[in-house]
Amino acid sequence: MTNTRRIDAHQHFWRYSPTTHDWIDDSMKSLRRDFLPDGVAPLLAAAGFDGCIAVQAQQVVDETEWLLSLADEHPFIRGVVGWVDLLNDDVRQRLANVAAHQKLVGIRHVVQAETEGFMARPDFRRGIAALREFDLAYDVLIYQRQLAEAVDLVRAFPQQVFVLDHIAKPHIRDHVGGDRSSFDAWVSGIKAIAAQDNVFCKLSGMVTEADWSGWTASTFEPYLHTVLEAFGPQRCMMGSDWPVCTLTGSYDDVTGIVKGATSTLAVSERDAILGGTATRAYGLH
Numbered sequence: 001m002t003n004t005r006r007i008d009a010h011q012h013f014w015r016y017s018p019t020t021h022d023w024i025d026d027s028m029k030s031l032r033r034d035f036l037p038d039g040v041a042p043l044l045a046a047a048g049f050d051g052c053i054a055v056q057a058q059q060v061v062d063e064t065e066w067l068l069s070l071a072d073e074h075p076f077i078r079g080v081v082g083w084v085d086l087l088n089d090d091v092r093q094r095l096a097n098v099a100a101h102q103k104l105v106g107i108r109h110v111v112q113a114e115t116e117g118f119m120a121r122p123d124f125r126r127g128i129a130a131l132r133e134f135d136l137a138y139d140v141l142i143y144q145r146q147l148a149e150a151v152d153l154v155r156a157f158p159q160q161v162f163v164l165d166h167i168a169k170p171h172i173r174d175h176v177g178g179d180r181s182s183f184d185a186w187v188s189g190i191k192a193i194a195a196q197d198n199v200f201c202k203l204s205g206m207v208t209e210a211d212w213s214g215w216t217a218s219t220f221e222p223y224l225h226t227v228l229e230a231f232g233p234q235r236c237m238m239g240s241d242w243p244v245c246t247l248t249g250s251y252d253d254v255t256g257i258v259k260g261a262t263s264t265l266a267v268s269e270r271d272a273i274l275g276g277t278a279t280r281a282y283g284l285h
Helices: 024-033 037-047 061-073 091-099 123-133 144-156 172-176 180-194 218-229 250-262 267-282
Strands: 006-013 051-055 077-082 106-109 138-139 162-164 199-203 236-238
Touching: 006 236, 006 250, 006 267, 037 051, 037 250, 051 267, 061 077, 061 091, 077 267, 091 106, 091 123, 123 144, 138 144, 144 162, 144 180, 172 180, 172 218, 180 199, 180 218, 199 218, 199 267, 218 236, 218 250, 236 250, 236 267, 250 267
Parallel strands: 006 051, 051 077, 077 106, 106 138, 138 162, 162 199, 199 236
Antiparallel strands: none
């Protein structure tokens, strides 16, 4: 028996608007509706989770404030990873405006959509440097091709807590099709970023990088093995990426991948992945 809280470290909520959620293209039509806390609360409870981390899906401060209001209304939302304009000259004041809320635990920028070299920009790094003042983690959302640039970023800020989202989005559907060189490049990048002990990793977002209609739990075994070996269970956390994960599987299907792959680990290691690491990395109250 364990007293460790179970935390789903990566979920999203939104009131759908075609203008503000223009990233939801025709291949994701099922996401073109509202997804709110009441929709996931029973799924969390049935799967044995005590709470979750809500993560930004829009790059507007209004959404961050809305997520924090949801966290006030729904205690199972243990923390919010929001957005502020890290490139703004007045970034410290902008952070101060939202960081007064105790459930703001991190900031994320959608770097996967930025051009090469973005993470080296002085204005972006000035924003990253401001996060420690407010005891905020930074979620690193990138594609596999951006791993080298991310390694350079995290090395530049050894005292800053970073959380790598979605295991850096490897090309799972291509790797399964036989692209070994791409897989090997991802492995190399994961080992390099894991060598920095200020970086944690979310075991999340894998199913949407795979063949949506053709994956099985075994599809992800090489990826989970690589990440767990590189980071160790004490720096890994499970995230469902709900509701995006519903494009290709149920909540139980997706959370079951990590639960199944970690079922033979020591209790302390499994506790870390299913809640302890998220609690520690984000400083959850």
